[in-house]
Amino acid sequence: MAPPPLDELAALLPAQVAVAYPPRKPSDTQSLLAIEADALGAMRPERRHEFAHGRTCARAALAALGLADTPIPVGTTREPVWPDGIVGSITHCGPHAAAVAAHSRVTAGLGIDLESSEPLETGQVALICQPAERDWLRRHADQPELAKLLFSAKESLYKCLWPSVRQFIDFSAIGIRIDTDTGAFAVETWDPALPGALLRRIAGRYLLRDGWILSAACIR
Numbered sequence: 560m561a562p563p564p565l566d567e568l569a570a571l572l573p574a575q576v577a578v579a580y581p582p583r584k585p586s587d588t589q590s591l592l593a594i595e596a597d598a599l600g601a602m603r604p605e606r607r608h609e610f611a612h613g614r615t616c617a618r619a620a621l622a623a624l625g626l627a628d629t630p631i632p633v634g635t636t637r638e639p640v641w642p643d644g645i646v647g648s649i650t651h652c653g654p655h656a657a658a659v660a661a662h663s664r665v666t667a668g669l670g671i672d673l674e675s676s677e678p679l680e681t682g683q684v685a686l687i688c689q690p691a692e693r694d695w696l697r698r699h700a701d702q703p704e705l706a707k708l709l710f711s712a713k714e715s716l717y718k719c720l721w722p723s724v725r726q727f728i729d730f731s732a733i734g735i736r737i738d739t740d741t742g743a744f745a746v747e748t749w750d751p752a753l754p755g756a757l758l759r760r761i762a763g764r765y766l767l768r769d770g771w772i773l774s775a776a777c778i779r
């Protein structure tokens with residue numbers, strides 16, 4: 560399988576967003592800062608490598624913003640805790656990982672997600688999609704990867720919204736519209752309990768390439 564198109568991640572986000580995707584190294588776990596290493600205790604070996612690789616990417620993104628050697632602790636609901644004045648996001652998929660970060664004057668939230676484009680199981684489609692999204696998928700039945708794209712876009716959205724919303728959002732609470740001509744997505748419908756003004760400001764972009772889905776969302 561070809562490597563994921565992480566070299567195109569920067570093109571999915573505003574130019575001021577720092578992007579990093581250094582390859583995974585066995586030494587990633589040793590380079591965790593003390594407060595990050597505290598989280599390792601409860602993790603199995605593969606998860607330790609995944610977590611440490613994500614933190615290596617995140618630190619590289621922060622270094623590009625002039626914040627070298629800044630720890631990114633784990634929050635109470637597993638979210639990365641970025642330094643004051645910074646927003647960012649981490650994703651991993653097997654041995655691949657990437658992180659993005661930006662000053663919060665650039666954007667109020669960033670979310671990225673990397674997935675293989677293997678189709679979702681049928682039962683999962685019902686869980687993650689609203690009726691209009693299921694209709695859209697039926698009209699594009701020749702592209703089974705689009706359901707996985709909806710899933711990935713919603714995970715990016717969730718990460719992007721987290722600093723503003725700080726609550727769990729069910730997949731069925733937000734409906735998105737994907738424009739396959741431009742590679743963009745936007746929020747179309749939402750549960751009235753969610754902040755509509757913020758959701759309208761989400762700008763999403765994605766890539767479907769070589770068996771991979773890469774999605775990114777930011778708040779304009």
Ligand SMILES: CC(C)(COP(=O)(O)OP(=O)(O)OC[C@H]1O[C@@H](n2cnc3c(N)ncnc32)[C@H](O)[C@@H]1OP(=O)(O)O)[C@@H](O)C(=O)NCCC(=O)NCCS
Nearest residue numbers: 610613637638649650651713714717718721728729730733
């Ligand atoms: C949090 C979640 C989005 C992570 O996605 P994932 O496919 O499991 O994994 P990814 O590798 O892409 O991302 C994992 C990283 O997301 C980050 N993350 C975890 N919780 C987060 C949160 N609440 N907000 C922002 N980022 C979060 C972490 O950095 C994590 O990596 P780490 O634990 O090594 O630090 C997912 O597990 C989840 O809970 N989804 C349910 C909610 C949802 O997506 N709703 C959609 C509403 S439209």
